[in-house]
Amino acid sequence: MGVIGVGGMARYHIEQLNKVNGVSITALCDVNTTALNEVGGQLNVPESKRYQSIHNLIEDSEVDGILSVTPNDSHATIIKACIVAQKPLFAEKPMTRTLAEAAEVLELYKQQPIPFLINFSYRNGPAFQYARALVNEGKIGRINHLFVQYLQDWGATIKNTPLLWRFDEPITGTGTLGDLGSHMFDLAEYITGTQITDISAMLQTIVPERTDLLTGELMPVRVDDFACMNVKFNDGKVGVFQTSRNALGSQNQHELSLYGETGTLHISTLNDRELVWIYPNEDGNGTVTEKLDVPMEQGLNPWQEFADRIRGEKKPNSQFATLADGYRNQQLLEAVVQSHNRRAMISVDEI
Known part of the structure; x- marks a missing residue:
């Protein structure tokens, strides 16, 4: 395997990839030479295989597959380069910064498909997998409505967080929408097995200025750090x-x-070893609240799946997100942006 990007998130991926039988990381790429040499030394990757050019790594004939964990502005470039080189790819979400970039990727992929996984990581979690199974079993009957939230606090005013790349529009595209909202949309459609048809949305920048890491000056923030959406699904919920x-x-x-x-089912990362199930009493008076332990075997292993796809020894597991899912997700993000800009409910089919 070759790994593009060796920052914090990549190191978790590397740890998991190293647990897969028969897989070794033999090439790395990063623009940060200090980080590149640090991780390269830890993994005993020869200096000749520590690349600063993504194209040099992708074109390395000794690399069978690539794990890419980079900021959003390089996602489309890396995917397209891997398609051209016919190199299997495991990529982070969102698939691209914009729908236009996603369309270019999709058209190229249709012409020259490759083994491809996109890491909507919450699909893999045992609790969310278990919730999906219970929904499919009819545990709560027809779903009438749902509530989804994804909250973090590291960007709050009191934290004095500088202008990191996730707040830098040319790099990230959108802010918390593309980073966290992409997970929310994917998980809601995946667990319910239905699709969002209409979106009404609002984007907000709560912290309008952040400190530039190089100059120390306050710079305007042009991406959202809060987003809210009301949606309709194709089954009426x-x-x-x-x-x-x-x-x-x-x-x-x-x-x-x-x-x-x-x-009712409640699922949260705050306790991903159990689900809360609420159902009516037998006599119809009141409800029962039950905590369900999540079976460990419910989880998915995308690193093993990626290795299996490269080897071509097993039928691909359809539970993992595809490039088409990544494009679909980008459509939903674009619908949010258009809804906010037009102050209107947007039909996803029009995107």
Whole structure:
């Protein structure tokens, strides 16, 4: 395997990839030479295989597949280069910065498909997998409405967070919408097995200026750090979504509440070893609240799946997000942006 990007998130991926039998990381790429040499030394990657050019790594004939964990502005370039080189790719979300970039990627992929995974990582979690299974079993009946939120606090005013790349529009595209909202949309459609058809949205920049890391000057922030959306699904249910970087006390709080005709399910990253199931008493008076332990075997392993796809020894597991799913997700993000700009409800089919 070759790995593009060796920052904080990549190091978690590297740790998991190293657990897959028969896989070794033999090439790295990063523009930060200090980080590149640090990780290269830890993994015993020869200096000749520590690249600063993504194209040099992708074109390395000794690399069978690539894991890419980079800022958003390089996502489209890396995907297209891997397609041209016919190199299997495991990429981070969002697929691209914009829908226009996603369309270019999709057209190229249709002409020259490759083994491809996009890491909507919450699909992999045992709790969310278990929730999906329970919904499919009819545990709460037809879902009437749902609530989804993804809250973090590291961007709050009191934290004095500088202008990191996630707040820099040319690099990130959108702010918390593309970073956290992309997870929310994917998970809601994945767990319910239905699709969002209409979106009414509002984007907000709560902290309008942040300190430039190089100059120390205050710079304007041109991306959202809060987003909220009301949506309709193709089966008639409705949903309310919110995401924020300014929710003090929320470290990484991603959760869904599904309200069905015969019950309710609550799932949260705050306790991903159990689900809360609420259902009516037998006599119809009141409700019962039950905590369900999540079976460990419910989780998915995308690193093993990626290795299996490169080897071509197993049928691909359809539970993992595809490039088409990444494009679909980008359509939803674009619908949010257009809804906010036009102050109107947007039909996703029009995007």
